[in-house]
Amino acid sequence: MPPVGQAPRTAIEMSDRALVRHFPQLESALSHTLDRRRMLKLLGLALASGGVAGCDPGTPDRGFVSAVRAAEGVVPGLPNVYATAHVRDGYAEGILVTHQMGRPIKVEGNPGHPSSLGATDVMAQALIYDFYDPDRATGPLHKGMPTSWPDLAAAMQKMRATAMTPRAGSTHAGEGLRILTGTVTSPTLGRTIERILAAFPGAVWHEWDAIGRENVTRGLGLAYGAPAAVIVDPRQADVLLALDSDLLDSAPGHLIPTIVWPDSRGTHRFKNVIHRMQTIL
Amino acid sequence: MGAPFTSRANIIMTTCLAVIACVVISVCLLWFAWPYSDYDRHVGWAVEQPVPFSHQHHVAGLGLDCRFCHSSVERSAQASLPPTFTCMTCHSQIWTNAAVLAAVRDSLLRNTPMTWQRVTNVPDYVYFNHSIHVAKGVGCESCHGNVAAMPLTYKAKTLTMQFCVNCHRNPGPNLRPAENIFDTDWHPGPDTPGAPALMARYHLGRRNLTECSICHR
Numbered sequence: 001m002p003p004v005g006q007a008p009r010t011a012i013e014m015s016d017r018a019l020v021r022h023f024p025q026l027e028s029a030l031s032h033t034l035d036r037r038r039m040l041k042l043l044g045l046a047l048a049s050g051g052v053a054g055c056d057p058g059t060p061d062r063g064f065v066s067a068v069r070a071a072e073g074v075v076p077g078l079p080n081v082y083a084t085a086h087v088r089d090g091y092a093e094g095i096l097v098t099h100q101m102g103r104p105i106k107v108e109g110n111p112g113h114p115s116s117l118g119a120t121d122v123m124a125q126a127l128i129y130d131f132y133d134p135d136r137a138t139g140p141l142h143k144g145m146p147t148s149w150p151d152l153a154a155a156m157q158k159m160r161a162t163a164m165t166p167r168a169g170s171t172h173a174g175e176g177l178r179i180l181t182g183t184v185t186s187p188t189l190g191r192t193i194e195r196i197l198a199a200f201p202g203a204v205w206h207e208w209d210a211i212g213r214e215n216v217t218r219g220l221g222l223a224y225g226a227p228a229a230v231i232v233d234p235r236q237a238d239v240l241l242a243l244d245s246d247l248l249d250s251a252p253g254h255l256i257p258t259i260v261w262p263d264s265r266g267t268h269r270f271k272n273v274i275h276r277m278q279t280i281l
Numbered sequence: 282m283g284a285p286f287t288s289r290a291n292i293i294m295t296t297c298l299a300v301i302a303c304v305v306i307s308v309c310l311l312w313f314a315w316p317y318s319d320y321d322r323h324v325g326w327a328v329e330q331p332v333p334f335s336h337q338h339h340v341a342g343l344g345l346d347c348r349f350c351h352s353s354v355e356r357s358a359q360a361s362l363p364p365t366f367t368c369m370t371c372h373s374q375i376w377t378n379a380a381v382l383a384a385v386r387d388s389l390l391r392n393t394p395m396t397w398q399r400v401t402n403v404p405d406y407v408y409f410n411h412s413i414h415v416a417k418g419v420g421c422e423s424c425h426g427n428v429a430a431m432p433l434t435y436k437a438k439t440l441t442m443q444f445c446v447n448c449h450r451n452p453g454p455n456l457r458p459a460e461n462i463f464d465t466d467w468h469p470g471p472d473t474p475g476a477p478a479l480m481a482r483y484h485l486g487r488r489n490l491t492e493c494s495i496c497h498r
Contacts, residue, residue, distance in 0.1 A: 077359035
């Protein structure tokens with residue numbers, strides 16, 4: 001990633017070449033200016049085609065698809081609840097998903113899960129959209145085009161031999177093999193990747209998140225001298241001073257501090273201290 | 282120059298007009314009535330299914346209960362169709378090589394679900410719920426006919442709005458004791474409770490069941 005300070009901050013600061021590279025369709029869009037007539041024509045067309053959509057005969061009935069084996073506890077036509085976890089930046093929170101025969105309709109927190117206690121954050125609530133969003137990834141891509149899992153497995157099978165033989169001038173198998181993931185806290189996935197790395201000592205594993213927590217991790221490492229994760233209990237505090245931290249708002253793993261923080265209202269040790277949070281961003 | 286029209290022209294003219302009026306009116310009536318006809322609604326037509334399943338053999342012949350296969354009918358809006366596994370509890374032992382059952386065996390082997398064609402249907406804008414009807418003493422037969430006698434399943438009733446509302450106006454005569462709900466060839470006997478008794482038993486008659494929002498939610 002280039003240092004933040006050097007990237008142009010607005011489009012105006014960009015050179016023409018950089019503009020074309022960033023917004024490939026900008027040039028053609030600017031060369032077809034819309035006059036009023038054309039605009040009205042297009043609006044009329046949009047109105048008319050809205051009417052055409054009403055003539056849609058509806059989805060044809062595709063009949064009943066009955067299960068091969070009945071799913072346990074699922075009554076067709078009645079909503080059912082399923083416990084799972086929502087993982088964000090490596091922090092998992094327990095959720096309960098209500099679904100109709102496998103189609104999720106509502107996400108709620110899991111009262112029995114220690115990192116949810118029945119609450120969810122906006123990200124977990126938005127998972128439903130994630131599921132039905134037509135733009136979401138539905139499978140593996142190859143050079144931008146959808147491909148199937150068996151194809152992917154076949155391609156990886158073929159690459160295996162090449163990856164196994166060390167490159168000229170090197171003794172490590174797997175050089176050139178890179179694995180890119182988000183933050184992984186799943187023990188199973190972590191163990192699997194470690195086994196791959198053991199089999200291909202030349203391979204490299206990159207962990208990257210769009211909004212990463214690596215500075216937090218590094219800071220905790222500096223503070224405690226070893227990699228650490230902090231479980232915050234704000235009930236112990238009379239005044240919280242948050243420096244560039246959104247602990248009670250939307251940081252991953254913030255749910256429990258947010259829930260228990262009000263519990264300590266009125267129980268502080270010093271009579272003249274107002275229970276409060278100071279945030280400096 | 283003689284008159285261009287003879288005196289007969291008047292008669293021809295009026296008959297033509299009358300015929301045209303008749304045709305227009307009957308076409309209009311037909312256009313209205315056709316969607317409600319048994320023919321257009323495929324009442325009594327056997328639908329082609331992946332397996333020629335016979336209720337006659339399985340229900341009347343073997344004595345299976347509807348709920349063995351339509352397991353959610355008492356609890357849910359949907360009656361649901363049986364999973365492949367239910368068929369295979371028997372057909373892994375009897376008729377194991379029958380060609381008609383190939384689709385059932387394939388489904389279990391390949392783990393691909395079977396797709397049954399719909400026989401009974403109401404439009405999407407109508408809300409229907411099985412569980413309430415079963416709980417309130419309406420037998421399957423009232424809407425599906427004598428299923429146990431059908432070698433191939435067909436639609437027995439037209440299922441127009443009039444059909445539903447006719448019973449909702451006065452359900453009493455169509456109710457039956459709880460133990461006869463799944464019997465599709467049931468007739469009231471001398472010791473069957475009368476309509477008022479059944480209405481009282483099922484706590485009916487306190488609500489207006491013809492309210493539009495009951496079926497159009």
